[in-house]
Amino acid sequence: MSRWTYLAQGHTRKPHATTCIPRCERQCCACCCARRARRRLMPPPHSKRRVVAPRSAMRRLAVIVGPLLVVGLWWFMSASGGEARSYYLPPPPAVVAAAVQGFADGSLLEGALATLAHFLGGFTAAVAIGLAAGLALGRFEAVGTALQPVLNFLRTLPGIAILPVLMLLLGLGNATIIATSTFASVWFVLLNTAAGVQEVHPVVLDTGRVFGAQGWRRWVSVVLPSAAPRIATGVRLALGISLVVAVSAEIIMGRAGLGFIIADSMETLRPSAAYAAILTVGVLAWIVFQVGEFLEAKVLPWANRSDVRRA
Incomplete structure (x- = not known):
């Protein structure tokens, strides 16, 4: 039997593995079928x-x-x-000149640092509280179901709407701005974390149990990695909301920060300085989001978001 007849009859093993076999005449052997499959499935180079x-x-x-x-x-x-x-x-040159003057005398830099401190305080507290509460609600579904109406009521409240109450409770200090930012952004982390924990597939949990993941190891090795994409979505949403609410609270309260510079500049009829502060807020927000995307790519390397952006 020739090697071509041997392959044409449906045999998948080659008679001589080290011999380069050309295409058969009928193109129905295993080699020809594999070539056709590769051409169909693999794009050109x-x-x-x-x-x-x-x-x-x-x-x-x-x-x-x-x-x-x-x-x-x-x-x-x-x-x-x-x-x-x-x-x-004012035209762009006037705003750029006001921004240069603000950074030269240190007012814009001081305001940016104050806003960054308020934002980081509120965002960090929101992530810590939302992550802990979300894990608890995801673990105990009955408690989450019982608290669902309360959570829906609280998360629909605007963050700024709670500011007067917090001013009465905490005073007019920086703690009020941080608490307002935390209240506005904590729900995104909490609800996404709870949903991520509840969506972990039972097969994944059983596999972890087979490999000895029990107790806290089960949460660290199985639950958190499986819920990480949903948690990252909540953290990403909280990132922007906490900064927006922090600046808004600074405008209303008249405390230190870029929001205070915006309000004070408009009250003293210095619109160029106000627009310079607004542009500084935009630049600060852009830097914050770039840092957030970089950290997300490092912490969640398997979540390739570039494909999502292209789509």
Whole structure:
């Protein structure tokens, strides 16, 4: 029997494993079937590069053109409304000059550090409280079901709406701003953590039990890694909410921070300084989100969010 007849009859083993066998005439042997399967399942070598490269180029172009369009529209609206509009909507050069002056005299830097302290205090407390309470509610589903109406009521309250109550309880210090930021953002971490714990598949728990994961090891080795994507979603949402509420509380309370600089500049008719503080808040928020994405990529390397962004 020749090797071609041997393979054509359906045998999957080659007579001589070290011999390079060309394609058979009928192309029905195991080698030919494997080649056809590889051609269908595997894309061409450079097809991904050809698809992704234009998309990456468009993304880089949008990153450059988008801010330029916003600045151009801002400049046009400031110049086309006369002196009144140019006063309340100063042109970009005036805002940049006010920002340079603010950082030169240290007022904007001091305000940014104060806002960063308020944000970090509220965000850290929200993550700690939300993670602990979420794990407890996810573990004891009956308790979570009983507290569901209360949680739905509290999480729908605006964070700023609780500020007057906290001012009466805690006074006018920094603790009130931190507590307001914590109250507004803790629900995202709590509810996502509880949902992540409840969504852990029973097969995963049984597998961990077979390998000896009991007690606290079960939580550290099985439950937390399985619920980590949902927890990361809650932390990501709390990241932005805590900063927004911290700045809003600074505006209302008139304490130190970028929010205080915004309110004080508008009250003293210095709109350029107010816009400079607003831009500083935007830059601070961008830095915070970049740091958050970097830490998420390090802590959760298996959660590749680049594919989600491309989609």
